[in-house]
Amino acid sequence: MNRKAHKNKLVKSIFDLTNKVAVITGGTGVLGNSAALSLAEVGVKLVLLTTNKKNGVELEKTILKKGGEISLLEANVLSKISMEEVRDAVLEKFGRLDILLNIAGGNMPGATIGPDQTIFDLELDDFDKVTQLNLNGTVIPSLVFGKVMANQGSGAIINYSSMAVPRVLTRVAGYSASKAAMENFTKWMAVEMATKFSDKIRVNALAPGFFIGNQNRSLLLNEDGTYTERGADIIRNTPMGRFGEPDELNGALHFLCSDASKFMTGAVIPIDGGFNIFSGV
Ligand SMILES: NC(=O)c1ccc[n+]([C@@H]2O[C@H](COP(=O)([O-])OP(=O)(O)OC[C@H]3O[C@@H](n4cnc5c(N)ncnc54)[C@H](O)[C@@H]3O)[C@@H](O)[C@H]2O)c1
Numbered sequence: 001m002n003r004k005a006h007k008n009k010l011v012k013s014i015f016d017l018t019n020k021v022a023v024i025t026g027g028t029g030v031l032g033n034s035a036a037l038s039l040a041e042v043g044v045k046l047v048l049l050t051t052n053k054k055n056g057v058e059l060e061k062t063i064l065k066k067g068g069e070i071s072l073l074e075a076n077v078l079s080k081i082s083m084e085e086v087r088d089a090v091l092e093k094f095g096r097l098d099i100l101l102n103i104a105g106g107n108m109p110g111a112t113i114g115p116d117q118t119i120f121d122l123e124l125d126d127f128d129k130v131t132q133l134n135l136n137g138t139v140i141p142s143l144v145f146g147k148v149m150a151n152q153g154s155g156a157i158i159n160y161s162s163m164a165v166p167r168v169l170t171r172v173a174g175y176s177a178s179k180a181a182m183e184n185f186t187k188w189m190a191v192e193m194a195t196k197f198s199d200k201i202r203v204n205a206l207a208p209g210f211f212i213g214n215q216n217r218s219l220l221l222n223e224d225g226t227y228t229e230r231g232a233d234i235i236r237n238t239p240m241g242r243f244g245e246p247d248e249l250n251g252a253l254h255f256l257c258s259d260a261s262k263f264m265t266g267a268v269i270p271i272d273g274g275f276n277i278f279s280g281v
Contacts, residue, residue, distance in 0.1 A: 014260040018043035021094045022257070023086065025077050025141055026104030028055040030213040031160065034246035035101060035253055040068035042254065044099065047090050049075040077104045077137040083144040096152055099257050100145045102138040102159045105182075106130075106215045111174025119173060127174040134178035139185055142203070146193065154200040158256045159186045161207040163272055183207075183268055190266030202265040204256045209272025210234050211244045237280050240273030 022039055026032040027048035036046055040063045048070055050056045056072045063070045073089065076082045090097055110126025113119060138159050149155025161183045163169070164176040183205060190203040212220060220231035220243070227235060235241055252269050255261050270276045 020098040022099035024101040032103040038250040045069040100157045107175040130174040131178040150197045153198040157203045159205040161205045187266040205268040209275045238273045
């Protein structure tokens with residue numbers, strides 16, 4: 001083997017994810033879809049969770065056509081019983097679990113402060129629901145699948161946080177508070193797993209900036225594709241001057257899933273075109 005080929009082999013091996021088994025929550029959403037495709041392409045065996053199987057049929061077909069392996073299951077991240085059913089199915093089929101991506105999450109209208117409202121108009125029921133989804137919706141799968149990892153002594157959990165944690169984004173009060181709690185849980189669980197179970201169990205997070213998804217499209221873009229006022233404000237505060245493309249998260253995702261990051265735990269990686277470090281001036 002010449003030097004260059006040898007070097008390439010080394011570079012590949014630390015990111016190698018061939019035959020790893022991954023559970024992905026929110027797998028049929030915009031970012032989940034992109035993560036699933038990208039992991040399937042490098043040989044990860046996927047168990048994709050969705051609230052409605054119909055939303056995953058096209059993705060399933062695409063992955064199978066490319067020779068990938070995928071099981072599409074309906075499940076609710078807010079139900080421990082539902083997660084345990086998935087765990088049993090995963091263990092029966094594969095006997096192990098290497099990766100958990102907690103991507104299910106999002107915002108709710110009542111937990112958002114409208115343009116003519118103030119914090120005192122916050123609907124507490126909706127604040128609760130958004131907290132359930134973004135915090136408990138990561139905690140419950142992490143407990144159920146994290147225990148599998150604790151028993152086998154290895155695994156990587158990757159949570160999807162948000163720029164709403166390090167920077168105050170106006171209006172999205174409930175979403176911000178719940179993602180902040182989820183980031184804290186990421187760090188807490190990272191310590192727990194490393195100190196009580198194994199240094200081979202890692203818990204990290206990605207903090208995406210702004211990617212056009214189903215939930216934020218009308219907030220950021222007008223029907224003719226131009227920016228809304230909020231969209232333009234975000235672009236002005238993003239040094240790269242654009243929204244992200246979903247596949248731009250996947251490099252960091254592969255890094256966190258693989259041995260390339262084997263001494264990293266409790267970290268939160270911003271992928272935001274520079275939004276987080278920019279003063280706006
Ligand atoms: N798009 C962005 O710009 C952006 C930015 C920062 C963070 N995020 C976070 O990334 C994640 C994915 O975002 P997205 O834009 O792909 O959103 P999306 O709405 O396209 O996907 C979210 C997925 O979560 C699923 N989900 C909701 N409730 C569920 C439940 N109870 N059980 C199981 N699944 C459930 C939905 O069905 C959907 O498939 C979210 O956690 C979001 O908060 C997104």
